[in-house]
């Protein structure tokens with residue numbers, strides 16, 4: 010069913026209070042039809058509570074929730090036509106795969122032929138044909154997770170809500186399932202709202218990411234925007250790794266700001282920057298945006314640095330380097346055979362438009 014707004018879920022000013030604890034505070038966002046949106050944030054930030062309010066398992070203290078334009082704020086879960094997949098798959102241990110998938114349809118009193126077809130179809134879609142007669146304990150974690158998904162799909166939900174469905178799996182399986190889930194979601198054009206605290210999961214699967222902190226939304230954006238232009242210290246710190254420098258804009262010319270950091274460091278920052286001279290700013294820099302050079306070259310930001318620590322990650326090397334003023338920063342290099350050694354001096358080269366600026370209160374400076 011399509012409503013005129015093109016939105017499958019609308020969350021408007023929703024709050025959840027438990028006594029004096031404010032678990033979710035004035036949260037608003039929406040999910041369009043066919044979109045995959047993740048709720049991302051650290052433990053306790055209110056992701057699960059938000060998802061459960063949309064599913065109807067938790068009643069909102071304030072605000073409204075609409076599904077396909079219909080106000081469902083006070084409707085019980087079974088009237089919302091929403092599929093739900095939990096972190097622990099909650100399969101019935103004594104029922105076979107087919108019985109688990111059929112369970113919800115039986116409750117809805119669908120006829121036998123319909124149920125048989127639907128179970129077959131859902132198992133085929135999740136790659137589980139042939140597993141009908143097995144019990145959950147005879148399946149791997151990934152297969153159990155797919156049964157939980159098949160069970161949700163069998164009910165043909167208008168939208169699917171998932172709460173950390175992959176977090177019990179080992180890394181290899183999690184990455185494989187991530188891909189399978191995403192392909193399935195695209196093939197069925199299924200509107201999906203997905204809770205995770207795993208940034209890689211959120212960035213790789215989502216059309217848009219809703220980032221939460223302390224019960225509130227701090228950012229809603231596409232994965233690339235979230236990473237490349239975090240716009241706040243919290244997002245920059247929570248998603249990926251970021252170097253921070255506090256400085257004062259000393260000059261601005263042709264959209265490039267000169268930022269003085271401490272006594273000895275001067276950075277040429279950004280393009281199209283319009284911050285006023287004298288403003289206190291925080292400069293953000295992703296470690297992989299820094300190039301390590303063996304010798305000095307010409308360029309806007311050419312900084313001498315001493316290598317303090319080196320970590321080997323497989324595909325990359327992470328250097329901790331220290332600038333003459335004592336500022337430490339992380340540098341991520343793909344050249345894992347790089348010759349820089351601890352204690353050596355290297356040159357760092359940084360393009361001005363690889364920096365991002367926020368003011369000291371955390372708002373972006375443009």
Ligand SMILES: Nc1ncnc2c1ncn2[C@@H]1O[C@H](COP(=O)(O)OP(=O)(O)OP(=O)(O)O)[C@@H](O)[C@H]1O
Nearest residue numbers: 027030031032051052053054055056057058059206
């Ligand atoms: N039934 C409850 N009674 C009291 N406080 C609760 C209840 N449920 C959740 N909270 C509190 O609300 C806040 C948000 O919890 P929620 O489970 O939504 O966080 P989360 O972001 O999903 O965390 P996690 O990733 O650890 O699951 C937490 O501080 C939590 O302790």
